[in-house]
Amino acid sequence: MGQSTLKGVPRAGKSPVAELAPLHHNLDMTTPGCSEGRDSRSLWRDPNSSATSRVHAQKGSRAAAGPLVRRYEGAARGRGVAAAGWRVCLAHRFEEPRQPYGAGDVPFHDVLRHIGLALRYFRWWYKKTRIEKKSAFIDLLCAVPLQQIYGCPLGGIGGGTITRGWRGEFCRWQLNPGIYHYETVIANQFTVCLRCKGQTVYQQVLSVERPSTLQGWNWGYCGHYAFYHALYPRAWMVYELPGQNVVLTCRQVSPVIPHDYKDSSLPVGVFIWEVENGKDEDVDVSIMFSLQNGTGTKEDRSGGHWNEPFAFEKDGERVAGVLLHHCTRVNPFTLAISAREKAGTGVTHLTAFNPTGSGREVWQDLLQDGRLDSPAGKSSLTEKGEVTAAAVCASCRVPARGHRTLELALAWDMPRVYFGSKEKLHLRRYTRFFGSGGDAAPALSHHALTHYEEWERKIEAWQNFPLAHSQLPSWYKSALFNELYFVTDGGTIWVELPPDCHAEDLQGPAGAGLSHLLPVLREYGRFAYLEGQEYRMYNTYDVHFYASFALVMLWPKLQISLQYDIAVTVVNEDVQPRQYLMCGQTAQVKLKNVVPHDIGDPGDEPWQRVNAYLMHDTADWKDLNLKFVLQVYRDYYLTRDSLYLRDMWPVCQAVMESELKFDMDNDGLIENGGFADQTYDAWVVNGASAYCGGLWLAAVCVMCKMAEVLGDAEIQQKYTDILSKGKEAFERMLWNGKYYNYDSSGSDTSSSIMSDQCAGQWFLGACGLDQGEFEVFPKSHVVSALKTIFEKNVMSFAGGTMGAVNGMRPDGVPDTSSVQSNEVWIGVVYALAATMIQEGLVEEGFRTAEGCYRTVWERLGMAFQTPEAYREKKVYRSLAYMRPLSIWSMQLALERRASRAPAPVQSPQVPIHP
């Protein structure tokens, strides 16, 4: 699609939506400025000398706009910083404290209802964590506390991630697949040294921190003179160096490139430092990158780690740096810090220093001549209790009023991984290009530093379409790309199939008969991402249903691969009995011919043992099978992959057969079972329901369509008959003249307005099956339901500023009958917004989604950790969650509106929005 008009999309600055005042203002009554340490921070101070020279940053017009940059006092705009994105001044403070949902937030009637669950959960949790000494897949008793610090993660897909905070800290680590720890490693810093006429005039750690270690370094950079800007997979940090007339822009790039299945898998990040010299004299500029050997855990002190300098030259390009070998028993890895050598750029290093001491020797080394000592040879192995770090330094002369670039990189090589059970060895995807010997870090660094320009060209070409569209609001552009962080930072793992793997090994005892299973997994590997960083289950399928739009639109082969994995599990079973915590009953782990909840816990052995979730027996859930069928057709519609469709067809028939048993009264419509038997797993549904009934009809519709495509007349007739009966029953039992009732049970809350009641229509619209002969839900009913949701769940909730509450009573009071009905689910809201856009309610759609973006990213400080849910006040639930990736369905809806044709998602060379 070119620059065609997006019908109805609010024009920035023109439409009522765009003219709305920003939904939230962080009231800031304090005078901007560094706190008590401010004066000394704006001084250049050599910590080892008493000489100081007072310099003042020039105050000028505000370079940056937006609610999070009011404290910015600099004038610098930075170099090449994207116009759209999420921008925050380093001196910003998020004022609203929020807490994870805890037992204390459960109302009395829910306490009574959930007492059995609470006791069973506690017993299970105690055994798991205290007796078996393992971590719980959901730890309700030790939720991760909220830190409002995160920025763009580093790394491609499935090779592990290292997240930097928006103040530049290295603070969130996922090197062991799916396992997170949240630790700011103080030694991991960039330090700048400026020299004029052979004298160091300024040397500063580019960090606002004032830590208790490395006291010999000059900390406490004044955050008022810097801002962070994220547009995933890139981020910029702009630093005005007070009094120096020098501006530094650090651009951070990770190889996350749509339709690329090679470089997108690489565990690397590049830092391109643009140095602008506003002085009338030349300046020698050095950027030192220091890194601790490890990730900030106690293993850093376990002994046996060591560092060594390296240089790697290929095709006339040379990079040099230090390798930090982290020698643990399980999943050892090597970190590499490096810089690109080129004419006029020198690269020096320090092989090892103690990051727990004063760091004075490092500081002095750099201060002396703007270079590091560069000793040859390896360091010795660390002793138990000892920690080591290394540094690399890139230096160049920047002419008066000129500009130069320094290029540094971080790579990590953990090619062979075990999950928690340590049963099977897995090779990461990138090993097919860089080997699995554990010696790839130099080549990875070289590749990153010599290919990032090409990556950026591809990223820009891909992002340009939405970014250049003047009618799209800028918050949306930020949300669309920044929410994508979860594709890499969702505990993501992407592994190779072992070369000796046969179809039978994969398909299990039942044999799935999937003819292209092996070729697909051989070519594209196996992909898994977590439901959430705090909900540690891979590929949670009821949630992936929402998030899958990002995958199928950007890496369709990964979606196809994931679907093959699900298909394999469908035909297999796990007869192991276990107790389910919600109801207390015992049943087998996995039944045949049903879609699993998830493909396992990275703390155990995913793919091998599925269904880590043990709250409910999900064999009785009503949505999982339907979500599989709907995704199969949606994927086929967008990719035109008919081999995939053919392979999936028998699996779709099998799961629909299983589902048919939920239509107890044979009226063509399934009924819910009187418990929370779907993705809203703590919100009871009884009888016919808008959510599951709607998904059912949509799935029956796509069964008809798939049968038609595949020429299966008998099945087509079967499902056509069910559809006509089911449509009638759905309208009769649930339509109330304005919207579809929550369920048909006739309970006190049956008439609640569910924000997700049009989920079936959402998917049909995305598949182009929402009109003509395929119209399942009458258009007028869909539009009326969406308008009611907008009026009640959106505009009557929190003044229309927080998205749509899951359940609203017709009188405009949130439905508090369950712990989930009065939550807002961000991923559901983005899907709802997409449905509104599909149905022509474009402004309503944008207004609805805007509330969530502003709440999460601007008000609550939850950037790069969008949670599953928040309530109007006080609490949130499950940080860094999969479902918000559904924002890509808004993009699909916009593209379809503009072109009235499916978006081409299968052209490897061309970005998806040519």
Ligand SMILES: CC(C)CCC[C@@H](C)[C@H]1CC[C@H]2[C@@H]3CC=C4C[C@@H](O[C@@H]5O[C@H](CO)[C@@H](O)[C@H](O)[C@H]5O)CC[C@]4(C)[C@H]3CC[C@]12C
């Ligand atoms: C007696 C005590 C004082 C009261 C204790 C009450 C608690 C036991 C319950 C109150 C809130 C419940 C939790 C709500 C949400 C949950 C999430 C769920 O996992 C995933 O949730 C997704 C929905 O957000 C769903 O779509 C995915 O498929 C699920 O994998 C697991 C259950 C629970 C944690 C739930 C547990 C019980 C409460 C804490």
